[in-house]
Amino acid sequence: MTLSSTPLWPAPTAAGPVDATVRLPGSKSVTNRALILAALGTAPSLIRRPLDARDTRLMAAALRVLGAEVAEEADGWRVTPATFASGGTVDCGLAGTVMRFVPPVAVLADGDVHLDGDEHARVRPMEVIISALKTLGADIDDADGQPGFLPLTVRGSGALPGGKVTIDASASSQFVSGLLLAGARYERGLTVLHDGKPIPSTPHIQMTVGMLRERGVEVDDTEPDTWRVLPGPIAGLDTVAEPDLSNAAPFLAAAMVTGGVVRVSGWPSATAQPGDQLRDLLNRMGARCELADGVLTVTGSAIHGIDADLHDVGELTPVIAAIAALADSPSHLRGIAHLRGHETDRLAGLAAEINGLGGDVTETDDGLTIHPRPLHGGVFASYDDHRMAQAGAVLGLAVPGVQVENIATTAKTLPEFPSMWAELLELERAA
Ligand SMILES: O=C(O)C1=C[C@@H](OP(=O)(O)O)[C@@H](O)[C@H](O)C1
Ligand SMILES: C=C(OP(=O)(O)O)C(=O)O
Numbered sequence: 001m002t003l004s005s006t007p008l009w010p011a012p013t014a015a016g017p018v019d020a021t022v023r024l025p026g027s028k029s030v031t032n033r034a035l036i037l038a039a040l041g042t043a044p045s046l047i048r049r050p051l052d053a054r055d056t057r058l059m060a061a062a063l064r065v066l067g068a069e070v071a072e073e074a075d076g077w078r079v080t081p082a083t084f085a086s087g088g089t090v091d092c093g094l095a096g097t098v099m100r101f102v103p104p105v106a107v108l109a110d111g112d113v114h115l116d117g118d119e120h121a122r123v124r125p126m127e128v129i130i131s132a133l134k135t136l137g138a139d140i141d142d143a144d145g146q147p148g149f150l151p152l153t154v155r156g157s158g159a160l161p162g163g164k165v166t167i168d169a170s171a172s173s174q175f176v177s178g179l180l181l182a183g184a185r186y187e188r189g190l191t192v193l194h195d196g197k198p199i200p201s202t203p204h205i206q207m208t209v210g211m212l213r214e215r216g217v218e219v220d221d222t223e224p225d226t227w228r229v230l231p232g233p234i235a236g237l238d239t240v241a242e243p244d245l246s247n248a249a250p251f252l253a254a255a256m257v258t259g260g261v262v263r264v265s266g267w268p269s270a271t272a273q274p275g276d277q278l279r280d281l282l283n284r285m286g287a288r289c290e291l292a293d294g295v296l297t298v299t300g301s302a303i304h305g306i307d308a309d310l311h312d313v314g315e316l317t318p319v320i321a322a323i324a325a326l327a328d329s330p331s332h333l334r335g336i337a338h339l340r341g342h343e344t345d346r347l348a349g350l351a352a353e354i355n356g357l358g359g360d361v362t363e364t365d366d367g368l369t370i371h372p373r374p375l376h377g378g379v380f381a382s383y384d385d386h387r388m389a390q391a392g393a394v395l396g397l398a399v400p401g402v403q404v405e406n407i408a409t410t411a412k413t414l415p416e417f418p419s420m421w422a423e424l425l426e427l428e429r430a431a
Contacts, residue, residue, distance in 0.1 A: 008379065009407035009418070011396020012425050017260030017300075020424045022251045024264060026051040026241030027273055028413045029204060032059045032097040033211050034239060036105060036181050038079035039068040041215065043236030048076035050241050054412045055095040062090040062102045066109055081236070087111030087156055094118045094343050094384060094412065099150060100129050100174035104182035107138040109156030116151035120384060125341045126150060128167050128175045136186065137161035162186025162231070168196030171341055176227065177208040183229035184217045194225040200311050200338045207272035214239070242268050245275025247414045248296070249319035250390040252278055254424055256287050256300035256323055257397045262424070267296040274313035281308060281316065285323060303327040305372070311335030314342070317368075318391035321350045324370040325359050326398050337366040343412070344383035350391065353380045357399060377401020386412040393421055 031051040036059070038045035050056060052072075060070040060077070067083030087109050092099040099117060106113035116122075127148030130140050139155040142148060162183065169175045176192055176199065183190030199205070209219050209227070216235040220228040243266045255262035268276075269291075279289040279296065285306050288299040305327040310317050314336045324331035339346040347368055351361040357378050360371040380392030382405050389410050396402035410417035 008403040008405055011380070011393050011402040011404050012421070012427055013400045014254070014258040014397045014425060017258045018254050018424055019261050020251075021263040021265060022248070022420065022424065023266065024243040024247050025049070025053070025414065025416070027244040028053065028055050029097065029207060029273065030211070030241045031056045032101065033177075033181065033208060034241060035059045035063055035070065035077070035079060036101050037211060037215055037234055038236065039063040039066060039082040040105060040182060040185055040234045041081045041236040042233045044081070045079045045236040046076050046238045047079065048238070048240040050077045051244060051413065053415055054093055055097060058091060058093045058095050058098050059101075062092075062098055065090050065113065066105065084109045084156070084158065087113040090115045092117035092121055092150060094121050096124065096172065096174050096342070099124065099126060100172065100178040101181055103129055103133060103140070103152070103154050104178050106154040107133060107156050107160045108158065108182070108185060109154070110158040111156055113154045113156055114151065115154070118384065120344060122146070122150050124149070125171045126152070128169065128171065129178055132165045132167050132175070132179055135165045136163055136190070160186045162188040162190050164191040164193070166193040166195050169194045169199045170197035171338055173199050173201040173204045176205050180205075180208050180212065180219070180227055180229055184212070184232050184234055186231060189229050189231035191226065191228045198311065199225070200314055200335070201274065202312055203272045203274050210272055242271055242273065244413065245271065245273040245278065246315050248275055249278055249316055250394050251420070251424060252282055252287075252296075252298045253319050253323050253394045254397055255298040256282060256285065256303055257326055257394060259300045261297060261299045264296045265294065267291055267294055269294070274315060277313045278316065281306065281320060284308070285327065305329035305331040305370070307332045307334075309335040310367070314339050315387065318346060318350060318385070318387040319394055321354065321361070321368055321370060322391040322394040325354050325361070325372055325375065325395065327372050330372070331370040332367065333370070334367040343385035344388065346385065346388065349381070349383050349385065349388055353388070353392065354395070356380070357395065357402065375399045377403070379403050379405055381405045382407070382409050384409050386410045386414065390417065
């Protein structure tokens with residue numbers, strides 16, 4: 001059996017409980033922050049165990065456009081800081097981290113930096129970052145397409161005054177993170193104030209602040225919804241990227257769905273990654289989760305529905321929704337209206353695809369209500385969304401005949417997903 005990137009991927013159904021140990025590559029969020037900070041640094045950096053996937057390759061390519069060197073070496077990715085000598089063209093793909101983190105850096109280039117991405121990237125929210133940078137002194141032309149969206153051109157002049165800006169970051173934490181990552185390189189530094197509904201995915205902002213401090217940048221986040229980055233150098237660093245805990249979700253879900261056991265090695269004892277909250281969420285859904293000596297072990301038995309606010313951990317939603325569709329009671333997933341601006345409108349996508357298999361999922365203003373129903377096989381569309389494809393794979397474990405469209409889209413953050421899934425189910429050895 002070949003599990004390759006065919007347009008329709010027959011999701012393997014589990015023959016019995018899985019029993020596997022999974023090693024995950026580096027975190028997308030950590031790798032892309034480390035790349036940005038290395039390019040802005042005063043000395044070369046080494047990123048050990050980086051994620052090598054579409055989103056991180058796009059980031060590396062974007063930074064090369066700005067004159068950074070990213071060399072893939074045996075012990076990791078060695079980054080020589082950007083020269084900012086000229087502009088160029090940046091492909092953002094569908095990566096939120098590239099489209100929101102690169103413009104604040106591109107303002108430092110001596111020349112025009114043109115950014116565009118996949119078709120769906122052109123509808124992901126960008127207005128907040130564009131107008132914030134304009135307030136801080138940047139010249140940005142977003143008249144090529146629909147104003148407030150990609151494509152856009154940052155007319156870099158080699159420096160940015162910086163200062164204070166008020167934004168509404170309720171649609172994405174990446175607006176705050178993007179500005180903070182570059183803020184120390186602005187002449188007056190940067191103060192960001194948030195004014196609006198609560199910001200989603202706040203652990204990712206803590207990750208940003210933590211990684212800035214690791215590189216010697218002074219950040220004051222003592223006031224709620226306010227961040228002050230002092231102007232100053234960003235040190236080069238030799239660092240190891242943590243494993244991507246959000247990508248642990250489908251594998252841990254497999255333990256639950258098959259009543260088996262999955263161990264994930266290299267689980268950090270302390271982390272800002274939202275995936276760490278899987279331990280609590282899966283436990284509340286009926287799994288036993290034990291973290292000992294850096295190994296998370298999840299053992300499945302009955303699956304229960306959950307009433308959960310996923311505002312802080314929105315990227316876990318597709319897999320949680322798939323597990324919930326197989327539970328013994330209803331689930332209410334709340335606080336995730338912002339998922340409508342992710343790789344696809346994830347609330348609409350999950351409702352349509354799970355219902356297409358016979359499920360009962362209703363969209364609410366800020367989430368999903370999931371009533372488990374007996375499911376049948378059928379095509380599960382992925383909408384070019386890696387986590388939608390993973391959700392389809394999880395359902396396929398329990399539901400014969402699920403065919404996931406474009407499984408290759410998992411390459412956004414985990415190109416090895418199809419082979420790791422086969423290994424989990426011991427299909428590769430049996431083939
Ligand atoms: O900063 C980051 O690395 C991320 C922030 C979050 O974005 P939103 O705040 O837009 O949800 C998250 O969902 C995304 O996968 C990665
Ligand atoms: C929302 C996500 O990605 P992005 O970084 O493209 O926003 C995600 O990975 O779930």
